[in-house]
Amino acid sequence: MADDFDSNTTGLINWLEKSGASVSSSISLQDLRLRNAGRGVVAVKKILEDEVLFSIPRSLALSVQTSSFSHEYANLLDPFEADSWLQLILVMLYEYGKGSRSSWNAYFKVLPEEFDTLMYWSEEELSELSGGAVVNKIGKARADSLFNERLVPVVQENSNVFGIGSKVSADHIVQIAHRMGSLIMAYGFDIEPQAKEADDDGYATEDEFDDWQKGMVPLADLLNADGDEKNNAQLFYEQDALVMKAIKDISQGQEIYNTYGLLPRSDLLRRYGYVADSYAQYDVVEISHEDVVAVARDELGVPQSLITERTEFCETELDAVADGYDISRPPLNVNELCCIQPELRMIVLCYCLDATCFSEIPKPKKEILRTTDSCDFPIQWYHLMRLIVERRLNAYSTTLADDKRLRESLKDDVVFGAGSPNIGETRTQRRKILALEVRIGEKEILEQTLELLGKAESSFQNGSNKRSSDEMEIDKPVKRTK
Numbered sequence: 001m002a003d004d005f006d007s008n009t010t011g012l013i014n015w016l017e018k019s020g021a022s023v024s025s026s027i028s029l030q031d032l033r034l035r036n037a038g039r040g041v042v043a044v045k046k047i048l049e050d051e052v053l054f055s056i057p058r059s060l061a062l063s064v065q066t067s068s069f070s071h072e073y074a075n076l077l078d079p080f081e082a083d084s085w086l087q088l089i090l091v092m093l094y095e096y097g098k099g100s101r102s103s104w105n106a107y108f109k110v111l112p113e114e115f116d117t118l119m120y121w122s123e124e125e126l127s128e129l130s131g132g133a134v135v136n137k138i139g140k141a142r143a144d145s146l147f148n149e150r151l152v153p154v155v156q157e158n159s160n161v162f163g164i165g166s167k168v169s170a171d172h173i174v175q176i177a178h179r180m181g182s183l184i185m186a187y188g189f190d191i192e193p194q195a196k197e198a199d200d201d202g203y204a205t206e207d208e209f210d211d212w213q214k215g216m217v218p219l220a221d222l223l224n225a226d227g228d229e230k231n232n233a234q235l236f237y238e239q240d241a242l243v244m245k246a247i248k249d250i251s252q253g254q255e256i257y258n259t260y261g262l263l264p265r266s267d268l269l270r271r272y273g274y275v276a277d278s279y280a281q282y283d284v285v286e287i288s289h290e291d292v293v294a295v296a297r298d299e300l301g302v303p304q305s306l307i308t309e310r311t312e313f314c315e316t317e318l319d320a321v322a323d324g325y326d327i328s329r330p331p332l333n334v335n336e337l338c339c340i341q342p343e344l345r346m347i348v349l350c351y352c353l354d355a356t357c358f359s360e361i362p363k364p365k366k367e368i369l370r371t372t373d374s375c376d377f378p379i380q381w382y383h384l385m386r387l388i389v390e391r392r393l394n395a396y397s398t399t400l401a402d403d404k405r406l407r408e409s410l411k412d413d414v415v416f417g418a419g420s421p422n423i424g425e426t427r428t429q430r431r432k433i434l435a436l437e438v439r440i441g442e443k444e445i446l447e448q449t450l451e452l453l454g455k456a457e458s459s460f461q462n463g464s465n466k467r468s469s470d471e472m473e474i475d476k477p478v479k480r481t482k
């Protein structure tokens, strides 16, 4: 491809090696744009487990500690002391503004200027995700006002320090700050600090447990990621260097993958702007507390006074109340409702119990939160839980069947995830497909949960030990069905 892509890649490797990094001859940084994966690191020779792929001196990581900004302009950083994210953005604005005078100039040249992360989606594109909880987690408005109120005045008042003209608009500064914030989110690492010297008596000082610092680690952040067995490398924080090592044998030609953690695809899309099938196992659906209350009150007729009393109990005695609760992907071949977060199971239970059963909840109360499983629930629990899941499913404007049909119709055009060619794909079309994958995952979870609830409810109704809430013995030991 005729652009600066390859020369920037070479520039990065040359800069790293000149600055004390070592890069194994068994790897190469390659152009994976045809697979919609930007740059990536590929094994050019067989690599053995524990082999060092590259080693980056700590001083080459870009952070508040390593940039000269923190001592030259400490006064500008001070007001942001409590916010390490804003501090790092400020440092990156400074180094970026220095252009070729920055030690990290070659590094900035390989970092992207455009993102598919949700922060950059239009309202129309985001509407493809409506019904899901992720649209409420993007935080663009909050970031905009934080940048406008706190960063813009500092940058404008010190335009010479940040290498921008004195007439640069607030919008432009906010735009670059968003780029830096997005880079930190998708490329940054939490870097373990160097171990401190031990005291004479052999004990390390308390400072040894200093917080890990956010920073950018050149090259380490050019590894793509996998949520499963393709993950074959990991960054180790050694005393003087950050060292990427193989965590399993890697064949020649295989891509080298880091991991971004056990993220549901909605979060993968929000933070990294892509989805991959290997993360589908971590998908979750969030049910808001507000929805649980609304369904109990409006659809099951639980009086508001009882809801208030029981919510308070769940909050003070069980520490179980949150803004939202997760339902995760039900494990295959397991007929239990362990996919529903225990806190949600317990709150729903508390809303269902009559006064006598409620007063019999045994002590220590927190114990029951951890041990109660679906076998101990009264029939009303299944009913309320089903209504909650159905309400959540109805929040989407399309059904799972609609979405699967749509995916089928797009299948010939686009392959999803890391292997997808993006030729001819418009940005909006690509985003539509990414959202479709997330929606399908969430709806699968909800439909599978409904199926499990239906099965559990009917086996409860057919069973000999039919109980209603007033017959319930809540302190019985957990009866596992397996």
Ligand SMILES: C[S@@+](CC[C@H](N)C(=O)[O-])C[C@H]1O[C@@H](n2cnc3c(N)ncnc32)[C@H](O)[C@@H]1O
Pocket: 036, 037, 038, 039, 040, 110, 111, 112, 186, 187, 221, 222, 223, 224, 225, 226, 271, 272, 273, 274, 276, 417, 418, 419
């Ligand atoms: C830490 S960077 C990895 C380097 C990136 N490929 C580049 O060229 O700058 C993270 C970004 O890489 C992309 N990425 C990571 N893993 C991927 C994968 N398995 N498939 C496709 N893209 C991936 C996403 O755009 C993500 O935001």
